[in-house]
Amino acid sequence: MLKGIPEIISPELLKYLCEMGHSDRLVIADGNFPTHSVGKDAHIIRMDGHGVCEILDAILKLFPLDTYDPHPVSIMEKVPGDTVATPIWDEFKEIVSKYDTRKDAIGSIERFKFYDEARKAYLIIATSEKALYGNIMLQKGVV
Template sequence: MLKGIPQILSPELLKVLCEMGHSDTIVIADGNFPAESMGKNGKVLRLDGHGVPEILEAILKVFPLDSYVEEPVSLMEVVPGDKVETPIWNTYKEIVSKYDGRGEKCVGNIERFKFYDKAKEAYAIIATSEKALYANVLLQKGVVVE
């Protein structure tokens, strides 16, 4: 165990976050996301039993968001015609606002299949047990300046 590191961040996940360089991306995927098929070219980490908000919060405590892009946090858009509410997005925006001075302005949406394309290119995908629909988040890493 380490001091100051959220316990939800496993040694394997900490290693991945540390290995990632500027502009690399990581996906925190909900329970319905096809993590294994999307992550064939990267790493898939399992955090079963946890939801996306708690993982997002823990990661952002140690992970800088990219300051060179307007929206380093991307959410999967709801497919037109799907009657789905996404209140979890407000939770994500609140969490992001705690760790990035741009607040919710640095959170954007990506069409579903474009999100899948970006997920296939991500450095890693974290598979969770999140039950909310359209609860996937893509983070783009920034530079540590401290």
């Protein structure tokens, strides 16, 4: 056991977070995200039974966001014409604002471009999140 590490952060996840360098990206994916096909070149950690928001909050306690990028956090945009509600985005904003004071730290990326960017991620965390468009990408900064 270590002090100050959130219980939800496994030793394997902590290892990958430590290995990541400046500008490396991680994706916390909802339950519908094609984690294994998109993440062929990424490290993948399954965190079944957990939602994106609880994982996001725990990671941001340890993970510096990139201060050189105006939007170090990205969410997947809705497909044009999709009218599904996305209340999880408000939760994302609330959590990110606890760790980053920029009002515009969160940007959005068109769905298929999000997949393309996720293919370059160092780490993808697969969750049991049921919220649609509940995917979020973080870009690591420096300490």
